[in-house]
Amino acid sequence: AWKAKGIVAHHRRNDGGIPWTDFDVEVDPLLVPILGAEDASEVSIQNTLTINLHTMFLAFYKPTAQRYKILYEKKAFPSDIYGLQSQAKLHGFDPKDALIPLAPREGEYTLRTEDILAKIQEEKDSIAIVFFAGVQFYTGQWFEMEKITKAGHEIGAIVGWDLAHCTGNVPLKLHDWGVDFAILCTYKYIN
DSSP states (O other): OHHHHGGGGGTOOSSSOOOGGGHHHHHHHHHHHHHTOSSGGGOOOOSOHHHHHHHHHHHHOOOOSSSOEEEEETTOOHHHHHHHHHHHHHTTOOHHHHEEEEOOOTTOSSOOHHHHHHHHHHTTTTEEEEEEESBOTTTOOBOOHHHHHHHHHHTTOEEEEEOTTTTTTSOOOHHHHTOSEEEOOSSSTTO
């Protein structure tokens, strides 16, 4: 299609293929059962993971003078950390103050759910967003997403997930768990 049509194939194709601008209409429903979405209205294929992180934070991160912090796992994927730092700066906050990187206990390699829930309670008045990976890329830890989402909501925080190492790898029920937003990529476990 590119050879014959070039950029025109974005809008119309004579080879029976889907125009590229409408490709997501065919793909979104395929992700519904993988993500545990209610229907295709909860799914949108677009951009890259980091661009989507920024898009979601621009939509959901509404910090105030008191509630502006972002809780995340200390060994988050590097591009996620850079995105979180830039979002804090964009909103006028020092990342050293606005970001709460949660590390495992001394001598341990994974975060205990009880420690995540305790940190949410400890910082409950200051957390705007809880943002973790569904599956931590470095350790392979699958976070207890439902429990963490519920705990975040109980303190009035938005809860988002980076599902890059999760989608197609573990069962997800994002709609049932009440997840506010999630970002993902399709080229890893569902390629």
